[in-house]
Amino acid sequence: MPWFAVFLNLFALGILGAIALVPFREIGRYYFRFHAMMALVLVTGAVLLGQPWKGWSAAPPVARATGIAALAFAAAVLLENVLVRAVRTDLRSDALLLPASLGVPFVAMTAFALSIKTYGVGASLLLTAHLLTSAAVLGTALVAMTTGHWYLANAKLPFDILVRLCRLFVLSVAAKAAVSAAYGVGRFDAYWGLEDFDKLVMGVRLSAGIVLAMILGIMSLSCAKRKANQSATGILYVAVVFVLIGETISMYLTLGAGRPL
Numbered sequence: 382m383p384w385f386a387v388f389l390n391l392f393a394l395g396i397l398g399a400i401a402l403v404p405f406r407e408i409g410r411y412y413f414r415f416h417a418m419m420a421l422v423l424v425t426g427a428v429l430l431g432q433p434w435k436g437w438s439a440a441p442p443v444a445r446a447t448g449i450a451a452l453a454f455a456a457a458v459l460l461e462n463v464l465v466r467a468v469r470t471d472l473r474s475d476a477l478l479l480p481a482s483l484g485v486p487f488v489a490m491t492a493f494a495l496s497i498k499t500y501g502v503g504a505s506l507l508l509t510a511h512l513l514t515s516a517a518v519l520g521t522a523l524v525a526m527t528t529g530h531w532y533l534a535n536a537k538l539p540f541d542i543l544v545r546l547c548r549l550f551v552l553s554v555a556a557k558a559a560v561s562a563a564y565g566v567g568r569f570d571a572y573w574g575l576e577d578f579d580k581l582v583m584g585v586r587l588s589a590g591i592v593l594a595m596i597l598g599i600m601s602l603s604c605a606k607r608k609a610n611q612s613a614t615g616i617l618y619v620a621v622v623f624v625l626i627g628e629t630i631s632m633y634l635t636l637g638a639g640r641p642l
Contacts, residue, residue, distance in 0.1 A: 386431030395520020529614030590627010
C-alpha cells in the first residue's frame with residue numbers, strides 16, 4: 382500500500398478515535414456528522430489510492446489479511462456515518478469506537494506486513510507504535526481545533542471537553558517524541574551519515590512535528606484551562622499545520638524512504 386494511503390487511513394483513525402471521547406449528548410449530532418464525513422473522505426481516498434484488493438491472488442497471506450483489514454476499516458467508517466445520521470438524541474460510546482476498534486488492528490497488521498520479514502517482531506512493534514502515535518497526533522490536533530469552533534455556536538458547552546482534547550494532543554505528541562527518540566538513538570550512526578539535504582528534511586520533521594507542536598499544544602491547553610477558547614483555537618490552527626507538515630514528512634521517511642522518525 383502506498384505510504385500516502387497509509388497516511389490518509391491514519392488521519393481518519395485519529396479523528397474517529399478522538400471524537401469517540403467526546404460526549405454525544407452535550408455537543409450534538411452535527412459535530413459527529415462533520416467529523417465522520419471528514420474521516421469517510423480520507424478513507425475513500427486511501428482505498429482508491431491504495432487499492433487493497435490489488436494483487437490478492439499472488440500476495441502472501443499477511444498482505445491479503447492487511448487488505449481485508451483495510452476494507453473492513455473503510456466499511457466501519459461508512460457504517461459510523463450512517464449511524465450518526467440516523468440517531469436523534471444519543472449514540473452509545475461503543476458504536477463510536479467501532480471504527481477505531483477495527484482501525485488499530487489494521488494499523489498493526491500494516492506495520493507487521495511491512496517489517497516482520499526484514500526486521501523482526503521488535504521492529505514491527507515499534508513501527509506499530511509509530512503509526513498509532515501518528516494517528517493520535519493528527520486526530521487530536523484537528524479535532525481539538527474544530528471543537529474550539531463549536532464553542533462559538535454554543536457558549537454553554539462545558540470547557541472540560543476542549544481541555545480534555547488539548548491534553549490528549551499534548552500526550553500524543555509526547556508519545557510520538559518517545560517513539561522518534563527510540564528510532565533516532567537506534568539509528569543514530571546511519572542518520573548522521575546522510576547527506577545534508579536529508580538531514581534538513583529530518584530536522585524539519587522534528588522541529589515542526591514534535592518540538593513546535595508540543596509548545597503549541599501546551600499553550601492551547603493553558604488557554605483552554607482559562608476558558609479562552611478563541612485563543613486556544615487560534616493556536617491549534619497553527620498546531621494542525623505543523624502536525625500535518627511533520628507527520629506527512631514522517632510517513633514519507635518511514636514508509637517511502639525507509640528512515641522512520
